[in-house]
Amino acid sequence: MNKQIITRFPPSPTGYLHVGGARTALFNWLYARHTQGKFVLRIEDTDVARSTQASTDAILEALEWLGIDWDEGPYFQSQRSDIYSEYIEKLLSTGLAYYCTCSRDTLDAMRQKAMETGGKPKYDGTCRNKGLSKTDDAVVRFKAPLTGSTIIKDVVKGNIVIPNAEMDDFIIQRSDGVSTYNLAVVVDDITMAINTVIRGDDHVNNTPKQILLYQALNAPLPTFGHVPMVLGKDRARLSKRHGAMSVTAYRDMGYLPDAFLNYLVRLGWSYGDQEFFTKDELIDKFTLENIGRSPGIFDTDKLLALNAEHIRKSPPVAVARHLIPFLKQRDCEADANEFTQAVILTLSVRSKTLAEMADGALFYYASKITYDAKAAKKFLKPAIAEPLNLLIKALEALDVFDEPSLENAFKTVMETAGMKLGKIAQPVRVALTGKTVSPGIFEMIVVLGQDTVIERLKDAAKFIENRQT
């Protein structure tokens, strides 16, 4: 009988949720959902000095936007110190850990010297066998094996062998009594029954330390999977100078969460040739076996293209929900009603972001159209006045206001005026939207409705008249 998969995402609240973190969160979440397991959220705030509530809030907000939900937590490491102490005590009593009273200065000097002589900057084990007892400024160190090697059975990278000589007696409890990262993580993962640990490549080097801790604590090892880093355009680790790092920045730029997720997962994971995935498809198809081993470069062009595709393929209701804030931001009060959905339908094929879509949607909601100066000059000319009046009459006469009847009306006007559609469409477009670029003329007219269209056409006619005199 198979055990239920339990994964986790343990951000440290020292900043917003960034792209790389979002990806490991996503991998863990997808794997848990795919296997109908559990996904645990844990806030690693043992670094009291750098952890903030604001960061925690920002991270939760970002996860919520992405639609990554958790089954347990959030747990806070800062509230679990008793548990850590208990385990440290256990290690101390079995002789697998010891107190160390070496000062920071002597440690620094030691490292300095080691670097200069080309040696490894490791702790030299001064206090290892002194049998010291607790003092005010003592730290607790783990007694690591001096020889042999530790093997990480990594599901994405295969077996990784690290010589134990590479590791020193690392600190598991600071002099202020707070336990360090490696200890806290292991104790948490043991006590939370985490059996699958998927995390960034940058953790490979302390995984053997954690394995040693698991062994010392007599606990079963979880499955490890280290996913490669996300790099910037210059192949350096993604950082602020590569542009936006924060997940919510992408929300604010008008990306759909599902598009962002889709992009993120494809950066380091593949399913044959498939590029486009809905969230449900991802849950259905995500497995650890298909995670790639090489680091990937974050490519905003591809993200943008994928966003456009998601906008195109998502049902208008879903898009509406995310679009509304962008309209509000532009002083346009709109609801996710049928009208807005119809608006979205005309815009989705030509919008790469929600911001772009909002810009393009404003004319639908405007009470009065202001013409782009160049557009008006070029298209709202006296020569078009007559055809425009003919069109107004034709549209007023319509009982049914749908695309076929509109096309008929236009056709009649075109024949009477002896003009091609191209000649009349642009002036009408400017009259209705104020711009030269917009959705298709007929679909747009239908959405706008008979009254509004006629009103705007009459306004345009007036505009032309005034211009003549």
Added chain:
RNA sequence: GGUCCCAUCGUCUAGCGGUCAGGACAUCGGCCUCUCACGCCGAAAACACGGGUUCGAUUCCCGUUGGGAUCACCA
């Protein structure tokens, strides 16, 4: 510097000994067309290098080179 990881078009990737090395984004042509898009058709574009193993290597092994990560009382 030590240790560890990685290496297919510019980018994300498929490939799991025999393929005209496939797809997507971006780029460049063309078609469609009421603008802009979408869509469609086409072009250009890659196995880092050197040794092995093998009848045969993009694929397996070793080395070189290049890139990345990490070496804290940070996580």
